[in-house]
Amino acid sequence: MWKRNKVWLIKPPAEHPLEAKYRPLLESLVPPDPMSKLKLKRGSPREEFPSLDGNYTCMARVLDLHMYTRQFNRATESGVIFDDIIRPGLEDPGTRTGPMTVGCLAGDAQSYILFCDFFDRVIEAYHSYKVSCDVMQESDFNYDNLKGGDAFDPAYTESCEVSVARCVEDYCFPTHCSRGERRQLLTLAKKVLDEFSEEFPGKLYSIDDLNQETKDKGIIMDGPPASLIKTGVGRDWPDARALWVSDDGTLAVWVNMEDHLRLVSSRNDANIQEAFATICIGLLKMEALYKKLRHPFIWKPHLGWVVSSPAEVGTGLKASVTIKLVHLVTHKRLDNILDRLRLCIEKACLHGMYKICNRQTIGLTEVELTQLVVDGVNLLIRMEKRLENNEGFDDLVPAQK
Template sequence: MTLAWVLVLCVSLLPRDPMSRFILKRSSPKDEFPNLDRNRTLMGRILDLHMYTRQFNRATESGVLFDDIIRPGLEDPGQSIGPKAVGCLAGDAQSYILFCDFFDRIIESYHGYKVTSDAVQESDFNYDNLKGGDDFDQEYALSCEVTACRSIEDYCFPTHCSRGERKQLLTLAKTALEQLAEDLPGKLYSIDELSHESEDRRVVMDSPPSSLIKIGVARDWPDARALWLSMDGTLAVWVNMEDHLKLVSYRSDACLQEAFKTICINVLKMETVYKKLRHPFIWKPHLGWVVSSPAEVGTGLKASVTVKLLHLAENKRMDDILDRLRLDMEETSCPGIYKISNLQTIGLNEVGLTQLVVDGVKLLIRMEKRLENNSGIDDLVPAQK
């Protein structure tokens, strides 16, 4: 066999470039490059013409283009103050591989974590390893919440999934939640049912949240979206919202330890059920649990405590303190009340990230008490981590 025939054979064995299936009336990358002058997202800061050109003619097997990836950040360009937004969402799991030079930069910038091919994201759902979280000063710690997001293998993410995929995902969720209810009784409500107030539910939703509209996941609303609520009020599971699944444990007593325990137990149960259904949660060794937003890859976990910080929040060192503690602070609708949570979700396991919140909130409360008594806090400020 000649070398020419070998080359022809090799080319014929290569998978077909997904872009060859499309006839897109697009100009050059330079002409198509978006205006990012007033974009306040990480995407707007990182993306330049050179990077855009490299991604321009790529598409995943399900047809996700790079323009699909950055569209959420173009529709919602972010704000100069407040929580920083990543400004991009993956359309499917392959997006993180095909557009890795972009997503890896976003992850590194947002989480302060360097993505490498030989890194392995660890998990730890042993809630007994968490120290504290059940002993916050109730005068300052008002409530808490732990959430965990998961995506399902073989399905596109909410920004890109079809109506049929969304319905199939809801069918899978119904099966999984029925098995979950054997140990934790609960009820599944469609979004239509949530549009009317009732005594047996605690959530009312008349229309899609503006945040879902901006990022492009409210298509065909309210088709195949649902909320499962446990009878005892300890767990909620959103289906087909920002992610395929989002588990939420909220407590009005600020007992973060119990909220974390609830999430750990039920995430593992759901994972087992989905594996039996042959649609496991998406896991990549170097990224951990893969979900639509690069702001939540790794563990997909957010632990937050709502805290009263009337004095500390106004302190000139507050931003530096939060940075050293690796925590995020978000304003609530009540003056002086803030939600403190872990900013990064990758690089540490679930226990480690929740421990950051526990230790950080305790320290912030100590600082608040000092300031109430007109004392200094410089000796309490931690060293840079």
């Protein structure tokens, strides 16, 4: 069992005074334009503008020729151009009835600054959150502030999971990084996880080395998921991808998958209180170890923790509980209720079971987002019970968010 230390409200990462003073100025300056050194054989913005017919992503919702033209001749210092940013949404345009996806991925941290007028609108469309330089994202890893995460009705709940993504300063994101960068990130992760394992015992596996021991736990990675192939994240598979698993099975750390790091705590019961505590304790320890090696996690004051997908900026946190719903899933008001609760639903493997998770990751702290899931799951269970008894639930429907 993880050692429990008191964890308080976390402020943005500490900065040296001069760095804090001059960073806004430096980021506002126009950098030397890498595009001028690239000999790309392209037509005009109008000739290169992609077809967005039948594209149901947030990217397609906000992109027009005028915006495309403004971004067209820009490139980050590592060579990310705007077509790299929107390619994931062109490869996977989504469906009319499927869940809304962002349809874009950042190639590096500078992408969020250079292409900010695009990314800010995507974030607003996906999260219903207005990005502003005057509003700072905050984090709260005090798991004791979470209430009710260990008191679900066991007759309606099965399992839970909490995950959090992080990217490391000075490296490109998985869609754009080189093989050398990916290997350097794995070397860095090995150093951190070796020291991490002194306090929290565990073992690191390469994808090739996932043996029968891990297969017995249901962890099988014979090839990259189709989603990683479409976005380009699956390049050079399985080179420099790895998985660390704690000895007690309460925490896993994926290296070089959708992001540089993803910590996952899964449980076979619905005690999301324990899963959240595991994530908080493990993440803060790893953050300290990365800082010690002078490679902190990427933080932007107005965006919070920056990762490759704008769907996860802010906290990088996803919390989910798998619950049994038979009557409510067919109710005509379900989509509206989930929208008001700021939650989304996904069908689980077992019949009648559904995974409920937070959609928003920015604008609220980690505790507040997980509390949304806890309160929402309890409310959905109450509604399901009402329907089982042929009763209405109009009085339970929350006000518009």
